[in-house]
Amino acid sequence: MEKITSRSNEKIKYAVRLGESASLRKEAGEFFLEGARLCFDAAQTGIEIKQAFFTAKAMWKYEDYVKEITERCAECYEIGAEVSQKLSDTENAQGVFCICSMKPKSEKVSLNPNGKYIALENLQDPSNLGAVCRSVEAIGLDGLIVSGGCDIYNPKALRAAMGSSLRMDVTVCDDLGEILDLAHSLGMQTLASVPKNTATDIRRVSMEGGVICCVGNEGNGLSEKTIGQCTKQVVIPMSGRAESFNASAAAAILAWELKR
Amino acid sequence: MEKITSRSNEKIKYAVRLGESASLRKEAGEFFLEGARLCFDAAQTGIEIKQAFFTAKAMWKYEDYVKEITERCAECYEIGAEVSQKLSDTENAQGVFCICSMKPKSEKVSLNPNGKYIALENLQDPSNLGAVCRSVEAIGLDGLIVSGGCDIYNPKALRAAMGSSLRMDVTVCDDLGEILDLAHSLGMQTLASVPKNTATDIRRVSMEGGVICCVGNEGNGLSEKTIGQCTKQVVIPMSGRAESFNASAAAAILAWELKR
Numbered sequence: 001m002e003k004i005t006s007r008s009n010e011k012i013k014y015a016v017r018l019g020e021s022a023s024l025r026k027e028a029g030e031f032f033l034e035g036a037r038l039c040f041d042a043a044q045t046g047i048e049i050k051q052a053f054f055t056a057k058a059m060w061k062y063e064d065y066v067k068e069i070t071e072r073c074a075e076c077y078e079i080g081a082e083v084s085q086k087l088s089d090t091e092n093a094q095g096v097f098c099i100c101s102m103k104p105k106s107e108k109v110s111l112n113p114n115g116k117y118i119a120l121e122n123l124q125d126p127s128n129l130g131a132v133c134r135s136v137e138a139i140g141l142d143g144l145i146v147s148g149g150c151d152i153y154n155p156k157a158l159r160a161a162m163g164s165s166l167r168m169d170v171t172v173c174d175d176l177g178e179i180l181d182l183a184h185s186l187g188m189q190t191l192a193s194v195p196k197n198t199a200t201d202i203r204r205v206s207m208e209g210g211v212i213c214c215v216g217n218e219g220n221g222l223s224e225k226t227i228g229q230c231t232k233q234v235v236i237p238m239s240g241r242a243e244s245f246n247a248s249a250a251a252a253i254l255a256w257e258l259k260r
Numbered sequence: 261m262e263k264i265t266s267r268s269n270e271k272i273k274y275a276v277r278l279g280e281s282a283s284l285r286k287e288a289g290e291f292f293l294e295g296a297r298l299c300f301d302a303a304q305t306g307i308e309i310k311q312a313f314f315t316a317k318a319m320w321k322y323e324d325y326v327k328e329i330t331e332r333c334a335e336c337y338e339i340g341a342e343v344s345q346k347l348s349d350t351e352n353a354q355g356v357f358c359i360c361s362m363k364p365k366s367e368k369v370s371l372n373p374n375g376k377y378i379a380l381e382n383l384q385d386p387s388n389l390g391a392v393c394r395s396v397e398a399i400g401l402d403g404l405i406v407s408g409g410c411d412i413y414n415p416k417a418l419r420a421a422m423g424s425s426l427r428m429d430v431t432v433c434d435d436l437g438e439i440l441d442l443a444h445s446l447g448m449q450t451l452a453s454v455p456k457n458t459a460t461d462i463r464r465v466s467m468e469g470g471v472i473c474c475v476g477n478e479g480n481g482l483s484e485k486t487i488g489q490c491t492k493q494v495v496i497p498m499s500g501r502a503e504s505f506n507a508s509a510a511a512a513i514l515a516w517e518l519k520r
Contacts, residue, residue: 127387131506140499160506167501236516239400241427246391246420249512252505256496256513 004053005080011051012083015099019089019155029102031153034089036062036096039069041163048101049073055084055095062096069098089155102153109171109179113186113210115142116258118251121176121226122148122217130160131248132215132255133168139255143169145212147176176214180229183212190214192222192230193254195244199233202257211258215251264313265340271311272343275359279349279415289362291413294349296322296356299329301423308361309333315344315355322356329358349415362413369431369439373446373470375402376518378511381436381486382408382477390420391508392475392515393428399515403429405472407436436474440489443472450474452482452490453514455504459493462517471518475511 004012017024019032030050033039036058043049052073059066059078070076079087084095111117118136123129129150136144144165146152152165152172173179180190188210193202214230216222221244227233236245236253245253264272277284279292290310293299296318303309312333319326319338330336339347344355371377378396383389389410396404404425406412412425412432433439440450448470453462474490476482481504487493496505496513505513 131509134502134504134506135509137500138496138498138502138505162503164500164502236398238398240397240424242394242398242424243422244394245398245512246394246508248506248509249391249395252509252512253516256516 001076001078003078004083007083007086009083011077012086015053015087015097018099022151022154025153031100031102032155033098033100033158034087034096034155035159036065036094038158038163039096039098040065042098042100042166043069043072045166047103047166049098050075050101051099052076053079053087053097055079055081058095062094066096073098105172109173109182111179111183111186111188111210112142113188115210116207117141117143117145117212118255119145119147119176119179119212119214120150120251121214121222123150123247124218125247126151126154126157127160128218128246128248130157130165132251133161133165133170135248135252135255137164137168139259141255141258143171145171145173145176145179147173176226177229180212180226183210186210188212189232190230191232191234192227193250194221194227194233194235195238196233196235197237199235201237202234202254205232205234207258207260213254213258215247215254218247261336261338263338264343267343267346269343271337272346275313275347275357278359282411282414285413291360291362291418292415293358293360293418294347294356294415295419296325296354298418298423299356299358300325302358302360302426303329303332305423305426307363307426309358310361311335311337311359313337313339313347313357315339315341318355322354326356329356333358365432369433369442371439371443371446371448371470372402373448375470376467377401377403377405377472378515379405379407379436379439379472379474380410380511381474381482383410383507384478385507386411386414386417387420388478388506388508390417390425392511393421393425393430395508395512395515397424397428399519401515401518403431405431405433405436405439407433436486437489440472440486443470446470448472449492450490451492451494452487453510454481454487454493454495455498456493456495457497459495461497462494462514465492465494467518467520473514473518475507475514478507
């Protein structure tokens, strides 16, 4: 295995930029992944691993994980501790990193007409985004739809998702409107989650058939356009002086209700 | 109003340290709060505000909030923009800051024997902690119990809680064991949330009477001691290859089920 000891190696500089830049990720169709378990999960899930980087320590400490990764990656490098530190986003780097291909975007979005979905519009906080991926997978919904600013390949979002965003059916779209149109043509219900106690109590909504429940941005909620397009406005009823939930807490409760 | 223009002013240096150091907060019985709405909420809730700091811009931009704060605080200072930047934890500081007294710890913990509570053990991430406070208030539980490393006065936790931790009944304790003993003596049910599909499905637990549901640390879950002390182990059933929920998502679903 070739060894990289210089922090200014071109491959290392590219990996760092890939972690930092959403536009580079989009342009290259690649993303950067850190962590023994997460890289192992990606390999197992069938994500294409283009390059992998391991410290000598990681190769014995995470032997089984590293074995799986190297078997599925043609271009593996040993890296020095200083290089690992440069690549890492965390204080205690495990010394396992990969550059992966994004899952190919399907030409045509497909929805299960009886499926249950959460759709996120412009969620800003990558930790929230990752937490929602985790909830949606754990609760067993049919998939997650993300639009606009939701970047599931952001390193913080990937870490918070603990592999769920790589395993799950995630539909990335520019415009939620098209998906909602498709859902309506399939006879699905579309719900707009709003923090207004005048909307329909989520517990009173029938969840028969297919349902997409839309959750908005942390600060501003859903756009007027999306609210207007959905068949119903729903609320998680709130007590006290609370005015809203954290977006990932709201999404968890809504996903839970979708599967009730 | 006296004006502070030097970033090395002793009051400013103290405020910064108070935001950074959990041990100083504990020793002084004071905490540092940032943000126009949050400081206003604290004032309205009856939290004692010992000192307040405003930029000139904030005094007109957040006039109503600042008025409420100054009416309840004897020691107000105008600060320059550079001082505001030093005090702030965010990129776009609003220019409103307070030093507040922690709520006095009650000598004796009191529980409503028919109340519903979430208890958090050693939650590490302040954003998770704040999000749980917000969920618990919005869902309308009777209170939140936090033990060990949960620092509700951490600035990130305060921001994520959006005022809920100041408004709500939060019991801070060193040892969850004493609270669980008290709960049992009052005939309350105590639930240990564990990520094991062999535990009792949370949907099958009767929520009659008083219930405390314990949620553990992000990485390690609840301690063996706490699990052993609770009357029942419960789980939010999980599908797919997910192994657990984000702690604040789990707490949101559990709080929601407590009030079902």
